Amino acid sequence: MNLNDFLSTNSKSIPPSAIRRFFDLANEMRGQVISLSIGEPDFVTPIDIREAGIRSLEQGNTHYSPNQGFIELREAISDYMKRRFQLRYDASHEILVTVGGSEAIDLFVRAVVNPGDEVIIPEPCFVSYKSCVLLAGGIPVTIPCRQEDDFKLRPEQLQAALTPRTKLVFLGFPNNPTGAVLEKNEVEALAEVLRNQPVLVLADELYAELTYEPASHCSIAAVPGMRDRTVIINGFSKAFAMTGWRIGFACGPQELIGAMNKIHQYAIMSSPTTAQEAALVALRDGENHVVAMREEYNRRRRYVVQACRDAGLACFEPLGAFYVFPDIRPTGMTSSAFCEAFLSEEKVAIVPGNAFGDCGEGFVRISYAASMENIIKAMQRLKAFVGRCIQHD
Amino acid sequence: MEKREEILNLLERNAKLTAAEIAVMIDRPVEEVEATIASLENANIILGYRALVNWEKTVAAPVTALIEVRVAPQRDQGFDNIAQRICRFPQVKDCYLMSGSFDLMVIIEDASLKDVAMFVSEKIAPLEAVISTGTHFILKKYKMNGTEFFGQDDDPREAVIL
């Protein structure tokens, strides 16, 4: 019996990662290298948030929560969205607490995409988008965001990708892996393209708290007319350094959130009770931690951008998330060859840009979610390595 | 945060940062950072730059002692005179005037047990103003100057997260 014959067409439609070999190598060398290859905060969850989780367990709160999440948490999310982004969501019907932003992305896609529906995905982007669409039987239509455009999605590109079969548009800004942020006027221009089209928007705003002056995050849901066709995906992983707690949320109109909740209640039941109680404290008292982490990220960000440029790599200045996405084409190497050689020769792990879509080829993602000491060492090695690569040509 | 405090925080965590590196991190001209550091040094706000050493990992493995000293204050001098005399001993790393049940906290680091015993009995106890001493030895250092000594050396995260 060949078990592969039993796998569904949809599950088989997910292609293997473009950087499998690099993955294997990085895993083999784990512990011996400086890792700037990690898309999660190096900070541990702030202590008062951890204590809220401990308290929850000590009180014996080990049961399921309501499917949508505790109402206290949904109310805190509602307040937070109003306070931070001037968006109003009703805690009882328009907010769903999920197992990370990841689950929320999958739920929304499954709730709205029929087989054959086209879904527009600007790349480079977070790796789950395309797979979620394929699993739902949808057709991913990718748009390359280019370095010349500061890795922003341009309205003409969006216009050109729209067809009568388009159901949904992904908007993942601040962006993983490029660090690009869309300004208010740029979001408005994209909204203008969508205004008269019957399409929905998935706004992945996991990095909304991590923008650096002069940039600030502007949600497309804040543009008049867009709120009622947009689901915002957000969470606690990046802003509050809570990746391992597995908690996030979605905000959107009742019909969409209701459909997502229907899938969620059967697939997942509810997100972790401990994590929900900790998340509540994060929203109520965590602002100062977010500010402190953002300031530290910003110092590292400036340092890494400068170091890449000093090393001879053109590098767009990212104003969001915790990534820098320099152009390695002057070395004449592919992204994978560059990262594999850098890892073996200099013991520093960074990620090939093509992991995030074909248009990421020629670039690498450097995560500055790492200690300043390690960043400084890694950047010295980058300079030596790039120097050697360019000389060899 | 004020730029001056930001520079102090950065240097307190890593004294090896150059002015040029700090300038990039905090987005200020390097000349300004150099001038700020110079003024902090001149004002004795930055008192020095030292390595943070975990001596427990060396073969020598010397001890750290906290010596509580009770002192009879002197007329017109309070505790300053006796404190100054104690501070002049090169073995003394820190010396603080304390509130509570004793007066001076004297800290000796990187010495052998015998060195500490000799120091207390031969240098401190005989001083005429000293009424009594109580010596505590540190058994294990968990955290020093903000740095945890028992933390994981390795990054606990996965090798690659996309």
Ligand SMILES: Cc1ncc(COP(=O)(O)O)c(C=O)c1O
């Ligand atoms: C852009 C983006 N969206 C969503 C996620 C998922 O985050 P989580 O499921 O931890 O909330 C990530 C994680 O790396 C991400 O980078």
